[in-house]
Amino acid sequence: MHQMKTKHRSFLSFLCFIIVSLVFALSDCAVSSGDHFVYHGFAGVNLTLDGNALVTPDGLLELTNDTVNLGHAFYPTPLSFNTQQRPNGTVRSFSVSFVFAILSVHADISADGMAFFVAPTKNLSNTWAQYIGLLNSGNDGNTSNHMFAVELDTTQNDEFKDIDNNHVGINIDSLTSLRAHHTGYYGGDDSGSFSNLTLISGKAMQVWADYHGETTQIEVRLAPAGAAKPARPLLSAVCNLSAVLVSDKSYIGFSATTGAISTRHCVLGWSFAMDGPAPAIDLSKLPELPRLGPKPRSKVLEITLPIATGLFVLAVGLVVVLLAYRRLRYKEVKEDWEVDFGPHRFSFKDLFHATGGFRKKNLLGVGGFGQVYKGVLPESRAEVAVKRVSHESRQGMKEFIAEVVSIGRLRHRNIVPLLGYCRREGELLLVYDYMSNGSLAQHLYSEGGQQPALGSWAQRFRIVKGVAAGLLYLHEKWEKVVVHRDIKPSNVLLDSEMNGRIGDFGLSRLYDHGTDPQTTHMVGTMGYLAPELVRSGKASPSTDVFAFGVLLLEITCAQRPVLRQQQQQHTLMDWVLEHWQNGLLAETVDPSLRKDYNLDEACLALKLGLLCSHPFVSARPTMRQVMQYLEGDAAIPELTPTHFSFTMQALTRQDEGFESPSSMLDPPLLTTSMGTFSSLSGGR
Template sequence: MGKPRRAGEKSDEDYCGPKLLRCLGDMCCPSLERKVAYEVRRKAANLASMLNTLTPLFPSPQDHNHAMSSKIKPVSMLLHLLLILNLNLAALTTGDNHGQFVYSGFSDNDLVVDGATTITSNGLLELTNGTNQQKGHAFYPTPLQFVRSPNGTVQSFSTSFVFAILSVYTDLSAHGMAFVVAPSRNFSAAMPEQFLGLTNIQNNGNVSNHFFAVELDTIQNKEFNDLNANHAGANVNGLKSLKSYYAGYYAEEDGNFRNLSLISREAMQVWIDYDHKVSSITVTMAPLKIARPTKPLFTATYNLTGVVTDVAYIGFSAATGTIDVRHYVLGWSFSMNGTAPTIDTARLPKLPRVGPKPRSKLLEIVLPIATASFILIVGTVVFLLIRRHLKYAELREDWEVEFGPHRFSYKDLFYATEGFKEKHLLGIGGFGRVYKGILPVSKLEVAVKRVSHDSKQGMKEFIAEIVSIGHIQHRNLVRVLGYCRRRGELFLVYEYMPNGSVDKYLYGKQGKPILSWANRWHIIKGIASCLLYLHEEWEKTVIHRDIKPSNVLLDSDMNGRLGDFGLARLYDHDTDPQTTHVVGTIGYLAPELGHTSKATPLTDVFAFGMFLLEITCGRRPISETSLDSQCMLVDWVLEHWSSGSLLETVDARLEGNYNIDEACLALKLGLLCSHPFSKERPTMRQVMQYLDSEMVLPEMSPADMRFHMMAIMQNEGFDDYITGSTASTGTTSVLSGGR
């Protein structure tokens, strides 16, 4: 038997037994995921068991020297085992196989998902499920050690993944997806749509975000300086790319660039490599069945040290807008300080089918036989179907084939509005009646404008223009979704704006609350930004022709959205080219239209000036003071300015709760924009500079402006143009919600 222990003396098992090693496992792992901590404790228990097995190999000491030696040996063994434990811990914190993994499908996986993201039964990682304005994320479960070197630089890494974007339309999608390296898996504050579920308006671009991402974007957002609606880009801390390029690849056979459509519904592969030695980010892509091209899509030089944290998560983020889109990842591989493993494309899950089912061969054989056998029954059914079809008959011509995705069926619009019932009527304007509807399949809320139009001349050009305008993407613009034609009627389908039009708030209609000054100022800047985009920043110059409060609509966040642009062209197509025909609203029409009848960006500026005065003063451009007289808003503001009481023109319903400097700027800028001489008006770019305080308004004299106003109003051409035009006198909202 061994030497008996004295009171309070500890045995070898007490020094390095299972309890001690389990505690060490817990102490080493407080910052790791629960799964990693469990693995460490398991390894600690195994090491403790090993140590207990080895203890009998050391005999009990017979003297003092032997006793000291017996205590030293277990301690040295404990230190050695702790070193092994530390190495195992390091291996765990860098992921499987030293920071390397590969997924060829995701049937058996431990990815962490949130939002709209799920994993389908056949192993597809479905980041979004087609729901509008949603976001989804999927992350590798454990964080990876990106910084291990003594100087603290981010290690080189390599990743590859196979993805596909499936949109209900073949040429339209909203929005994209991204591979991301981030310090946390929590993106609850991020927004969908153009922010891709990575950030939001407030913190976009903040250095505190500490994320690196490679985006695959299917929408062109001017606010992020996007190349087009089909590009890839490398981003740091925000959605403005360090570098980006059109989606595609360089073919090996001739070295020429081949375009790829991100929404082609076909799987394609992306390779992302970061080399810490030269601080280079390389992005390559190609169709799934083509090997990795030698020449990358683009290379950006940027040192990720200081961006990527020591320990970070890797994964994917995707977001949708107002279109049914699904984002999928089929396979994924990653490696730290090495090339990402090859994904076994033969094992990848199949993508779901989008579009109509192909007709079976069996049906093609059986159908003629069944038709011949039951010709009497079929004839009766056909007769009934034809009679039913006449109820939903549409007008279609061969040239409309190219606009197919933007054409809605009359049947869908009929059911969406319950047969265009009066209870769904949103408003009646100069261009027709507008109804609220819910599309039967997508359940998307829309506004359907019903316009009587019998002309055949110019219809093709007008539809082409409507479809073209429908591609314009701006946060302050009501987007045109599509159209339908039937029996001399034209139906235009728009986004639905739930908060109605600005004029209903300005004049207290239908119990609407009074707009605060902060809301008015926000609306003014939003509409100015939209007009600058239409006039100068889109690929074509678009002239609105009818800017007024009833055509400025408010979305769910009370953002001003400009609607009804370009629709005046519909009436132009019906007009004899030899006659003068001016479309617009009295009070917002620029004086020069009486002589030229030609709309220009400066005629839009004039209408915007009247809009500025109206939203600031809370008065219409022309108001009835008595049965026989009218008061012009411009004259009224000029009179007060001349007498030194300009602020008395600000809407009294605000009860003095407004920013004096902003109100003065709005009034003076409104007068400048509505100057009777077009050459004296600013451009919309200058207007934005004035509103953003980047430029100071030029010196203006109320006496001079009033003199010019009186001169131009006495001109006979102006009277002729008002009496000879087809201007409306105050249309109501045509895209808004609520009646």
């Protein structure tokens, strides 16, 4: 009996030891109670994940992995930031800290970034990648978002007024930061010196964000993982969150997106507290980051390498032959001056393998200046479009490449990004982001060239406004003036959401604001060339406006710029103008829409198309005015069909340097139709 009691006590002691061990083991991972918690890794942690977010077996939270994607991670229980019991309805003080790392396949470029956020809902499905998975173009800046975020941005986007491609920002209801600062930290006391940090370094860093409810002060600090919390904040702003976090319950979490550059956004540890400082994170308990670069050489290889030397000597001859073959196969043209453009240059080998050797099955289209192929870059797995352009002359090539690289810095949601270039023997290869829905021309005309394939009028009008916004950015909003010189449906590409983006900058030219363009060589596509461009060869933003006017008529009517009827050739502008003169303007709208469209918008598009494609430069609006007309911020001038009729004498006077007076547009001078002058542009 005594023996049985002894065994019973031993068993109970062992059971208690197991239970205590489990409690201590769990406490190493997470401590969570009420309105505060701390996670040392996320193995076994109850998080709400969506998109491509996942927790690895080691406990690392990966918001994005090595594919183009978006991911969210939420603390599953809503928190009460704003309660009626608070004095004057103030938001409670709160503090958050987390350890993160951003790992990019490239050492000097990444996309798009990550953020800690507070939001009224866990449903962020209707968000876009360029908005870090938090918002979209329709709700960015709306006060109804009730969202607070601390962004870690690795892409400079002029649309959001980003200061650079490596900054930290405080955001309220918008991706345009309330405050932003280049990434780094202040060491020592309040007067400590500033030390730079790089978000995409692949190294772990720690963020502290504190909100003081009484003073409405927001402070954000950042430092390398393992360093003490800086005394001086990197960012500080006064903002009363009572008008932002108005919901009784709000959710906290992380969001991250990556574009064409494959990037991993990782969170290693996370702590949060309401009405007090966030619990300290023990870095020794955090999971390890994935290894960057190749694995270390095996010890077995080091031992067997001397043995393999004999075999290597025997294989030298074959290797020399293979290397010579590969060198000829992938031979590129490289000169000393191209060192400056290194980051923007792709190897021909990578582009060759990306396009499957430029196989016919990957051919997207053929134009007057080359062929375009779809490709997948070997390392990043990003989809690209590669255009092969023949060039026999080396004259001006350095200047052309310089402009290609400069244009490659354009960043706008309605511009197809130009990623870089490659030169090989007698050809130039331009690399763009791949647009999954092809060109507008493919949707506007079927293979037979008659029946449009575009859907609703609202979709067409959105594409029109997108192209107009892109041209306004090129003409006025970028650091230089960019003249595209080849606006047409085949150069308007459609992304996965059918947004219109301007592409193919192979003919573009740029110059400083306030100066005149110097180009005197006429290039472009017949049917979209302004009369003054045909006469002088001098391209300007106004010649882009002319081509946009033709494009606007083409989208509305689903007709080519040159119409052939009963063995006669007419311009689309003449055809629309003739119907307007006869009171039949609405009959020019694409009949496939079956009158299911906004008549006012369609008539606005037709009249604006005629105004933009006016032969007189002085009569055309700027793209800023065009956007005002399309958005309804300004009324289009009162126009009648007679405003588009004038004499040959009037046009001659303008050629000689005279501005076109209003008398040129008076009805008594109606002698020659617009087709006399627009026919200078020819067919397509």
